[in-house]
Amino acid sequence: MKSETESRKDDLVQSIGELAKEVQRLARVAVQLYSAEVETILKAQSRDSRRIERCLDGMLDFCFDDGALVLYKKLCRYYYDIDPEATVSYVHAYREMWDERKPDKGSLDGEPRHKPDKRDKLPPKTKGATKGPKGS
Numbered sequence: 001m002k003s004e005t006e007s008r009k010d011d012l013v014q015s016i017g018e019l020a021k022e023v024q025r026l027a028r029v030a031v032q033l034y035s036a037e038v039e040t041i042l043k044a045q046s047r048d049s050r051r052i053e054r055c056l057d058g059m060l061d062f063c064f065d066d067g068a069l070v071l072y073k074k075l076c077r078y079y080y081d082i083d084p085e086a087t088v089s090y091v092h093a094y095r096e097m098w099d100e101r102k103p104d105k106g107s108l109d110g111e112p113r114h115k116p117d118k119r120d121k122l123p124p125k126t127k128g129a130t131k132g133p134k135g136s
Helices: 004-044 051-058 066-080 084-098
Strands: none
Touching: 004 051, 004 066, 051 066, 051 084, 066 084
């Protein structure tokens, strides 16, 4: 017979499992919704920074999911040609939130989820800095 403590632990484990399933379900819904938005932005060749950044901000919370990460990277690559500094800040935000690399090591599974490239060398966006007019 299980003790009361063991029974509580089992209930807690079951509750955590249910929460994890719900988070995965929400991520799938988010990927569907953000897929449509990203495709609309790309198809329209939108240069609306607010719209793009609002989308990136929302997707960042779901980048634990590979589908969301693919969309995030796709939109970052597109946005880089519009605002490289802002894009670099989004790459850094992703890395701060989700990258599991340790100093001098890859991620926990031995491979980083991203490969460094020339975009990583751009200086981070400074607070309070103003941008010139779009398209200049």
